[in-house]
Amino acid sequence: xxxxxxxxxxxxxxxxxxxxxxxxxxxxxxxxxxxxxxxxxxxxxxxxxxxxxxxxxxxxxxxxxxxxxxxxxxx
Numbered sequence: 001x002x003x004x005x006x007x008x009x010x011x012x013x014x015x016x017x018x019x020x021x022x023x024x025x026x027x028x029x030x031x032x033x034x035x036x037x038x039x040x041x042x043x044x045x046x047x048x049x050x051x052x053x054x055x056x057x058x059x060x061x062x063x064x065x066x067x068x069x070x071x072x073x074x075x
């Protein structure tokens with residue numbers, strides 16, 4: 001997924017710049033900002049420009065369901 005920052009310029013984000021989303025967490029987006037660090041930012045600061053993920057990132061539910069299934073197979 002890609003999002004465009006619609007807030008005011010800051011040290012870490014540029015107005016109008018499109019950022020790839022690394023993960024989503026309950027209406028927050030994890031992105032690499034201008035400092036090249038990944039942070040969570042509130043979704044209301046962005047507009048979605050592309051829903052197609054660059055890299056598939058499972059939701060928390062998918063991640064834990066897969067781990068639970070793998071653990072159950074070991075028992």
